[in-house]
Amino acid sequence: xxGVIALMEPYAARPSxxxxxxxxxxxxxxxxxxxxxxxxxxxxxxxxxxxxxYALVYHMTSNHxxxxxxxxxxxxxxxxxxxxxxxxxxxxxxxxxxxxxxxLNHLKTRRSRTHHISLNDLDFNAEHDPDLxxxxxxxxxxxxxxxxxxxxxxxxxxxxxxxxxxxVVTLHDIQGMPHDEIAQILECNPGTVRSRLFYARQQLQAxxxxxxx
Amino acid sequence: MEPLxxxxxxxxxxxxxxxxxTPPPGYFRDFSRQVRRRIESDEAALNASGWRxxxxxxxxxxxxxxxxxxxxAGLALLAVTALFLRKPxxxxxxxxxxxxxxxxxxxxxxxxxxxxxALEGSFRLPAGFAYRxxxxxxxxxxxxxxxxxxxxxxxxxxxxx
Numbered sequence: 001x002x003g004v005i006a007l008m009e010p011y012a013a014r015p016s017x018x019x020x021x022x023x024x025x026x027x028x029x030x031x032x033x034x035x036x037x038x039x040x041x042x043x044x045x046x047x048x049x050x051x052x053x054y055a056l057v058y059h060m061t062s063n064h065x066x067x068x069x070x071x072x073x074x075x076x077x078x079x080x081x082x083x084x085x086x087x088x089x090x091x092x093x094x095x096x097x098x099x100x101x102x103x104l105n106h107l108k109t110r111r112s113r114t115h116h117i118s119l120n121d122l123d124f125n126a127e128h129d130p131d132l133x134x135x136x137x138x139x140x141x142x143x144x145x146x147x148x149x150x151x152x153x154x155x156x157x158x159x160x161x162x163x164x165x166x167x168v169v170t171l172h173d174i175q176g177m178p179h180d181e182i183a184q185i186l187e188c189n190p191g192t193v194r195s196r197l198f199y200a201r202q203q204l205q206a207x208x209x210x211x212x213x
Numbered sequence: 214m215e216p217l218x219x220x221x222x223x224x225x226x227x228x229x230x231x232x233x234x235t236p237p238p239g240y241f242r243d244f245s246r247q248v249r250r251r252i253e254s255d256e257a258a259l260n261a262s263g264w265r266x267x268x269x270x271x272x273x274x275x276x277x278x279x280x281x282x283x284x285x286a287g288l289a290l291l292a293v294t295a296l297f298l299r300k301p302x303x304x305x306x307x308x309x310x311x312x313x314x315x316x317x318x319x320x321x322x323x324x325x326x327x328x329x330x331a332l333e334g335s336f337r338l339p340a341g342f343a344y345r346x347x348x349x350x351x352x353x354x355x356x357x358x359x360x361x362x363x364x365x366x367x368x369x370x371x372x373x374x
Contacts, residue, residue, distance in 0.1 A: 043249060046244070046245040046249075047241075047244075047245050050245060050248075054241070055232075055235070058234065059234075064236065072244070075248045076248060080255075151234065155231075158231075169228065173229070201221065205220055205224055211223070211227060
Protein backbone atom coordinates (compact mmCIF):
# COMPACT_ATOMS: atom_id res chain seq x y z
CA UNK A 1 0.00 0.00 0.00
CA UNK A 2 2.59 2.53 1.06
CA GLY A 3 4.75 1.59 -1.93
CA VAL A 4 1.90 2.38 -4.24
CA ILE A 5 1.20 5.64 -2.51
CA ALA A 6 4.85 6.62 -2.59
CA LEU A 7 4.97 6.18 -6.33
CA MET A 8 2.07 8.50 -6.79
CA GLU A 9 2.56 12.20 -6.95
CA PRO A 10 0.78 14.28 -4.35
CA TYR A 11 -2.85 14.88 -5.21
CA ALA A 12 -2.66 18.59 -4.58
CA ALA A 13 0.24 18.98 -6.97
CA ARG A 14 -1.89 17.92 -9.89
CA PRO A 15 -3.29 20.64 -12.05
CA SER A 16 -6.82 21.19 -10.93
CA UNK A 17 -9.42 21.09 -13.67
CA UNK A 18 -11.20 23.98 -12.02
CA UNK A 19 -8.27 26.32 -11.69
CA UNK A 20 -9.27 29.47 -13.54
CA UNK A 21 -7.37 29.16 -16.75
CA UNK A 22 -8.75 32.42 -17.95
CA UNK A 23 -8.13 35.94 -16.91
CA UNK A 24 -10.72 37.19 -14.47
CA UNK A 25 -10.54 40.72 -15.78
CA UNK A 26 -11.32 39.42 -19.25
CA UNK A 27 -14.32 37.70 -17.70
CA UNK A 28 -15.47 40.96 -16.17
CA UNK A 29 -15.17 42.73 -19.50
CA UNK A 30 -17.11 40.00 -21.27
CA UNK A 31 -19.76 40.06 -18.54
CA UNK A 32 -20.18 43.82 -18.98
CA UNK A 33 -20.61 43.40 -22.72
CA UNK A 34 -23.04 40.53 -22.24
CA UNK A 35 -25.01 42.59 -19.73
CA UNK A 36 -25.55 45.19 -22.40
CA UNK A 37 -27.04 42.51 -24.64
CA UNK A 38 -23.98 41.29 -26.54
CA UNK A 39 -24.71 37.62 -27.16
CA UNK A 40 -21.31 37.08 -28.77
CA UNK A 41 -19.61 38.08 -25.53
CA UNK A 42 -21.77 35.62 -23.66
CA UNK A 43 -20.83 32.95 -26.22
CA UNK A 44 -17.23 33.53 -25.28
CA UNK A 45 -18.04 33.03 -21.61
CA UNK A 46 -19.89 29.82 -22.45
CA UNK A 47 -16.89 28.51 -24.38
CA UNK A 48 -14.64 29.31 -21.42
CA UNK A 49 -16.66 27.38 -18.88
CA UNK A 50 -18.65 24.83 -20.85
CA UNK A 51 -16.39 21.86 -20.12
CA UNK A 52 -16.16 22.51 -16.38
CA UNK A 53 -19.88 23.10 -16.02
CA TYR A 54 -20.62 20.03 -18.09
CA ALA A 55 -18.26 17.91 -15.99
CA LEU A 56 -19.81 19.21 -12.78
CA VAL A 57 -23.30 18.30 -13.92
CA TYR A 58 -22.19 14.98 -15.33
CA HIS A 59 -20.55 13.89 -12.08
CA MET A 60 -23.67 14.85 -10.19
CA THR A 61 -26.04 12.99 -12.53
CA SER A 62 -23.86 10.25 -14.09
CA ASN A 63 -25.79 10.76 -17.28
CA HIS A 64 -24.42 12.41 -20.40
CA UNK A 65 -27.79 13.37 -21.88
CA UNK A 66 -28.91 14.98 -18.67
CA UNK A 67 -25.55 16.66 -18.30
CA UNK A 68 -25.79 18.17 -21.76
CA UNK A 69 -29.32 19.45 -21.21
CA UNK A 70 -28.74 20.72 -17.69
CA UNK A 71 -25.47 22.43 -18.54
CA UNK A 72 -27.08 24.24 -21.46
CA UNK A 73 -30.07 25.18 -19.34
CA UNK A 74 -27.73 26.51 -16.67
CA UNK A 75 -26.11 28.81 -19.22
CA UNK A 76 -29.50 29.96 -20.49
CA UNK A 77 -30.49 30.74 -16.90
CA UNK A 78 -27.25 32.61 -16.46
CA UNK A 79 -27.97 34.71 -19.55
CA UNK A 80 -31.44 35.56 -18.26
CA UNK A 81 -30.13 36.45 -14.82
CA UNK A 82 -27.04 38.26 -16.06
CA UNK A 83 -28.61 41.70 -15.62
CA UNK A 84 -28.89 40.97 -11.88
CA UNK A 85 -25.27 39.84 -11.60
CA UNK A 86 -23.59 42.49 -9.48
CA UNK A 87 -20.09 41.08 -9.62
CA UNK A 88 -19.84 40.35 -5.88
CA UNK A 89 -18.27 37.03 -6.79
CA UNK A 90 -16.49 35.95 -9.95
CA UNK A 91 -18.61 35.01 -12.95
CA UNK A 92 -17.14 31.55 -12.64
CA UNK A 93 -18.41 31.07 -9.06
CA UNK A 94 -21.76 32.59 -9.96
CA UNK A 95 -22.36 30.36 -12.98
CA UNK A 96 -21.21 27.33 -10.95
CA UNK A 97 -23.83 28.19 -8.31
CA UNK A 98 -26.52 28.36 -10.98
CA UNK A 99 -25.47 25.00 -12.41
CA UNK A 100 -25.31 23.32 -8.98
CA UNK A 101 -28.73 24.61 -7.93
CA UNK A 102 -30.28 23.74 -11.27
CA UNK A 103 -28.87 20.20 -11.11
CA LEU A 104 -29.94 19.71 -7.49
CA ASN A 105 -33.47 20.78 -8.41
CA HIS A 106 -33.45 18.38 -11.31
CA LEU A 107 -32.24 15.51 -9.12
CA LYS A 108 -34.87 16.21 -6.48
CA THR A 109 -37.71 16.30 -8.96
CA ARG A 110 -36.60 13.28 -10.95
CA ARG A 111 -35.37 10.87 -8.33
CA SER A 112 -36.95 7.85 -9.94
CA ARG A 113 -35.12 8.22 -13.22
CA THR A 114 -32.74 5.39 -14.03
CA HIS A 115 -29.19 6.54 -14.28
CA HIS A 116 -26.97 5.40 -17.07
CA ILE A 117 -23.65 4.34 -15.75
CA SER A 118 -21.01 5.71 -18.01
CA LEU A 119 -19.20 2.49 -18.77
CA ASN A 120 -17.91 3.69 -22.10
CA ASP A 121 -17.01 7.10 -20.97
CA LEU A 122 -13.47 6.63 -19.79
CA ASP A 123 -11.23 8.39 -22.19
CA PHE A 124 -8.13 6.97 -23.75
CA ASN A 125 -5.85 8.57 -21.15
CA ALA A 126 -7.43 6.61 -18.33
CA GLU A 127 -5.90 3.36 -19.57
CA HIS A 128 -2.49 4.99 -19.58
CA ASP A 129 -2.75 6.84 -16.31
CA PRO A 130 0.16 5.30 -14.32
CA ASP A 131 -1.55 5.92 -10.99
CA LEU A 132 -4.65 4.11 -12.00
CA UNK A 133 -2.81 1.26 -13.68
CA UNK A 134 -0.81 0.74 -10.49
CA UNK A 135 -3.86 1.03 -8.36
CA UNK A 136 -5.57 -1.73 -10.23
CA UNK A 137 -2.67 -4.10 -10.81
CA UNK A 138 -0.99 -3.88 -7.41
CA UNK A 139 -3.48 -2.68 -4.92
CA UNK A 140 -6.67 -4.33 -5.88
CA UNK A 141 -7.02 -7.82 -4.36
CA UNK A 142 -8.97 -8.84 -7.43
CA UNK A 143 -6.14 -8.39 -9.84
CA UNK A 144 -8.26 -9.01 -12.87
CA UNK A 145 -10.40 -5.98 -12.12
CA UNK A 146 -10.31 -3.58 -14.99
CA UNK A 147 -10.88 0.09 -15.39
CA UNK A 148 -14.36 -0.41 -16.62
CA UNK A 149 -15.37 -2.29 -13.53
CA UNK A 150 -13.71 0.29 -11.35
CA UNK A 151 -15.55 3.06 -13.15
CA UNK A 152 -18.80 1.26 -12.67
CA UNK A 153 -18.17 0.78 -8.97
CA UNK A 154 -17.25 4.40 -8.55
CA UNK A 155 -20.36 5.64 -10.26
CA UNK A 156 -22.56 3.29 -8.29
CA UNK A 157 -20.98 4.51 -5.06
CA UNK A 158 -21.41 8.14 -6.08
CA UNK A 159 -25.06 7.60 -6.86
CA UNK A 160 -25.62 6.12 -3.42
CA UNK A 161 -24.59 9.41 -1.84
CA UNK A 162 -27.18 12.05 -1.15
CA UNK A 163 -27.25 14.92 -3.66
CA UNK A 164 -25.60 17.32 -1.22
CA UNK A 165 -22.77 14.92 -0.39
CA UNK A 166 -22.29 14.04 -4.03
CA UNK A 167 -22.03 17.72 -4.88
CA VAL A 168 -19.30 18.30 -2.33
CA VAL A 169 -17.35 15.23 -3.44
CA THR A 170 -17.69 16.30 -7.06
CA LEU A 171 -16.52 19.82 -6.40
CA HIS A 172 -13.66 18.89 -4.09
CA ASP A 173 -12.41 15.40 -4.87
CA ILE A 174 -13.13 15.34 -8.58
CA GLN A 175 -12.88 18.96 -9.63
CA GLY A 176 -10.27 19.94 -7.05
CA MET A 177 -12.02 23.02 -5.73
CA PRO A 178 -10.98 24.43 -2.32
CA HIS A 179 -13.40 24.38 0.63
CA ASP A 180 -13.87 28.14 0.67
CA GLU A 181 -14.88 28.28 -2.95
CA ILE A 182 -17.29 25.39 -2.51
CA ALA A 183 -18.79 27.23 0.45
CA GLN A 184 -19.28 30.29 -1.74
CA ILE A 185 -20.97 28.25 -4.43
CA LEU A 186 -23.22 26.36 -2.04
CA GLU A 187 -23.82 29.47 0.07
CA CYS A 188 -22.91 27.74 3.30
CA ASN A 189 -19.92 27.98 5.61
CA PRO A 190 -16.68 26.06 4.99
CA GLY A 191 -17.27 23.99 8.13
CA THR A 192 -20.41 22.56 6.58
CA VAL A 193 -18.45 21.70 3.45
CA ARG A 194 -15.81 19.90 5.51
CA SER A 195 -18.34 17.93 7.51
CA ARG A 196 -20.25 16.89 4.38
CA LEU A 197 -17.01 15.85 2.76
CA PHE A 198 -16.00 13.84 5.82
CA TYR A 199 -19.32 12.02 5.95
CA ALA A 200 -19.34 11.36 2.20
CA ARG A 201 -15.84 9.89 2.33
CA GLN A 202 -16.80 7.58 5.15
CA GLN A 203 -19.63 6.23 3.08
CA LEU A 204 -17.52 5.89 -0.04
CA GLN A 205 -14.82 4.13 1.94
CA ALA A 206 -17.35 1.57 3.11
CA UNK A 207 -18.73 0.97 -0.35
CA UNK A 208 -15.32 0.77 -2.01
CA UNK A 209 -13.60 -1.11 0.78
CA UNK A 210 -12.29 -3.88 -1.45
CA UNK A 211 -10.40 -1.34 -3.50
CA UNK A 212 -9.03 0.37 -0.41
CA UNK A 213 -7.86 -2.38 1.93
CA MET B 214 -15.05 6.32 11.71
CA GLU B 215 -12.31 8.51 10.31
CA PRO B 216 -10.84 6.98 7.13
CA LEU B 217 -7.19 6.07 7.45
CA UNK B 218 -4.92 8.63 5.79
CA UNK B 219 -3.70 6.05 3.30
CA UNK B 220 -7.22 4.97 2.47
CA UNK B 221 -8.26 8.57 2.14
CA UNK B 222 -5.50 9.17 -0.34
CA UNK B 223 -6.42 6.10 -2.37
CA UNK B 224 -10.04 7.16 -2.24
CA UNK B 225 -9.11 10.53 -3.64
CA UNK B 226 -7.18 8.88 -6.40
CA UNK B 227 -10.10 6.63 -7.14
CA UNK B 228 -12.35 9.63 -7.38
CA UNK B 229 -9.82 11.24 -9.67
CA UNK B 230 -10.52 8.41 -12.08
CA UNK B 231 -13.81 10.07 -12.77
CA UNK B 232 -11.96 12.97 -14.34
CA UNK B 233 -11.32 10.67 -17.24
CA UNK B 234 -15.03 10.33 -17.89
CA THR B 235 -15.08 12.93 -20.57
CA PRO B 236 -17.18 13.20 -23.69
CA PRO B 237 -15.60 12.29 -27.02
CA PRO B 238 -13.37 14.86 -28.75
CA GLY B 239 -15.33 17.52 -30.56
CA TYR B 240 -18.29 17.14 -28.25
CA PHE B 241 -18.19 20.79 -27.24
CA ARG B 242 -17.70 22.12 -30.75
CA ASP B 243 -21.39 22.90 -31.07
CA PHE B 244 -22.19 23.42 -27.41
CA SER B 245 -22.13 27.21 -27.30
CA ARG B 246 -24.11 27.38 -30.53
CA GLN B 247 -26.76 25.15 -28.97
CA VAL B 248 -26.89 27.42 -25.92
CA ARG B 249 -27.29 30.41 -28.21
CA ARG B 250 -30.07 28.68 -30.13
CA ARG B 251 -31.89 28.00 -26.87
CA ILE B 252 -31.54 31.61 -25.78
CA GLU B 253 -32.80 32.91 -29.12
CA SER B 254 -35.73 30.51 -29.28
CA ASP B 255 -36.67 31.36 -25.67
CA GLU B 256 -36.64 35.06 -26.50
CA ALA B 257 -38.62 34.49 -29.71
CA ALA B 258 -41.20 32.48 -27.77
CA LEU B 259 -41.39 35.21 -25.16
CA ASN B 260 -42.02 37.85 -27.82
CA ALA B 261 -44.54 35.69 -29.66
CA SER B 262 -46.51 35.03 -26.51
CA GLY B 263 -46.80 38.76 -25.72
CA TRP B 264 -50.34 38.93 -27.14
CA ARG B 265 -51.46 36.02 -24.96
CA UNK B 266 -51.80 38.27 -21.95
CA UNK B 267 -54.84 39.81 -23.61
CA UNK B 268 -56.61 36.47 -23.70
CA UNK B 269 -59.21 36.00 -20.96
CA UNK B 270 -58.08 32.43 -20.34
CA UNK B 271 -54.36 32.05 -20.37
CA UNK B 272 -52.76 28.74 -19.72
CA UNK B 273 -51.80 25.46 -21.21
CA UNK B 274 -54.84 23.40 -20.31
CA UNK B 275 -56.76 22.17 -23.36
CA UNK B 276 -60.11 23.46 -22.08
CA UNK B 277 -58.64 26.95 -21.77
CA UNK B 278 -57.36 26.75 -25.28
CA UNK B 279 -60.84 25.68 -26.42
CA UNK B 280 -62.42 28.61 -24.59
CA UNK B 281 -60.03 30.99 -26.29
CA UNK B 282 -60.72 29.38 -29.67
CA UNK B 283 -64.49 29.72 -29.06
CA UNK B 284 -64.14 33.39 -28.17
CA UNK B 285 -61.97 33.95 -31.20
CA ALA B 286 -64.52 32.27 -33.47
CA GLY B 287 -67.32 34.39 -31.97
CA LEU B 288 -65.39 37.58 -32.55
CA ALA B 289 -64.66 36.58 -36.13
CA LEU B 290 -68.35 35.86 -36.74
CA LEU B 291 -69.30 39.25 -35.31
CA ALA B 292 -66.78 40.96 -37.53
CA VAL B 293 -68.08 39.22 -40.65
CA THR B 294 -71.69 40.03 -39.73
CA ALA B 295 -70.85 43.66 -39.13
CA LEU B 296 -69.12 43.81 -42.49
CA PHE B 297 -72.21 42.56 -44.34
CA LEU B 298 -74.69 44.71 -42.43
CA ARG B 299 -72.71 47.88 -42.80
CA LYS B 300 -74.93 50.83 -43.96
CA PRO B 301 -73.91 52.81 -47.02
CA UNK B 302 -72.13 55.97 -46.16
CA UNK B 303 -74.19 59.18 -45.99
CA UNK B 304 -72.71 62.29 -47.55
CA UNK B 305 -71.64 65.02 -45.22
CA UNK B 306 -74.39 67.51 -44.42
CA UNK B 307 -73.67 71.09 -43.53
CA UNK B 308 -76.96 71.62 -41.67
CA UNK B 309 -77.96 74.84 -43.43
CA UNK B 310 -81.01 73.61 -45.24
CA UNK B 311 -82.96 70.45 -45.62
CA UNK B 312 -83.95 69.47 -49.11
CA UNK B 313 -87.43 68.18 -49.56
CA UNK B 314 -87.73 64.52 -49.97
CA UNK B 315 -87.95 63.99 -53.63
CA UNK B 316 -90.47 61.69 -55.18
CA UNK B 317 -92.37 60.87 -52.00
CA UNK B 318 -96.00 60.59 -52.54
CA UNK B 319 -98.39 60.26 -49.65
CA UNK B 320 -101.48 59.49 -51.63
CA UNK B 321 -101.70 62.71 -53.54
CA UNK B 322 -100.28 63.97 -56.72
CA UNK B 323 -96.64 63.59 -57.28
CA UNK B 324 -94.68 66.26 -55.55
CA UNK B 325 -91.72 67.22 -57.58
CA UNK B 326 -88.68 67.70 -55.44
CA UNK B 327 -86.39 70.64 -55.76
CA UNK B 328 -84.36 70.80 -58.87
CA UNK B 329 -80.61 70.82 -58.58
CA UNK B 330 -80.73 74.47 -59.61
CA ALA B 331 -83.06 75.28 -56.71
CA LEU B 332 -80.88 73.41 -54.33
CA GLU B 333 -77.90 75.37 -55.49
CA GLY B 334 -76.91 77.69 -52.71
CA SER B 335 -79.16 76.11 -50.12
CA PHE B 336 -76.54 73.62 -49.14
CA ARG B 337 -73.17 72.78 -50.40
CA LEU B 338 -72.61 69.33 -51.76
CA PRO B 339 -69.43 67.57 -50.85
CA ALA B 340 -66.81 67.42 -53.52
CA GLY B 341 -67.23 64.54 -55.88
CA PHE B 342 -70.82 63.93 -54.81
CA ALA B 343 -73.08 62.99 -57.70
CA TYR B 344 -76.78 62.50 -57.32
CA ARG B 345 -79.79 62.16 -59.46
CA UNK B 346 -83.34 63.03 -58.46
CA UNK B 347 -85.92 60.63 -59.66
CA UNK B 348 -89.58 61.51 -59.84
CA UNK B 349 -91.89 58.59 -59.66
CA UNK B 350 -95.18 59.57 -61.23
CA UNK B 351 -98.30 58.43 -59.40
CA UNK B 352 -101.14 58.31 -61.92
CA UNK B 353 -104.01 57.06 -59.75
CA UNK B 354 -104.80 56.13 -56.19
CA UNK B 355 -107.26 53.39 -57.22
CA UNK B 356 -106.71 49.87 -56.06
CA UNK B 357 -104.70 47.87 -58.43
CA UNK B 358 -106.66 45.62 -60.58
CA UNK B 359 -106.97 42.06 -59.46
CA UNK B 360 -105.94 42.86 -55.86
CA UNK B 361 -109.04 41.30 -54.38
CA UNK B 362 -109.69 38.54 -56.79
CA UNK B 363 -112.03 36.10 -55.15
CA UNK B 364 -114.24 33.39 -56.55
CA UNK B 365 -117.81 34.58 -57.02
CA UNK B 366 -120.11 33.34 -54.28
CA UNK B 367 -123.46 31.92 -55.22
CA UNK B 368 -125.95 34.49 -53.96
CA UNK B 369 -129.60 33.84 -54.09
CA UNK B 370 -132.26 36.50 -53.63
CA UNK B 371 -134.11 36.26 -50.38
CA UNK B 372 -137.82 36.40 -50.51
CA UNK B 373 -139.17 37.97 -47.41
CA UNK B 374 -142.62 37.04 -46.42
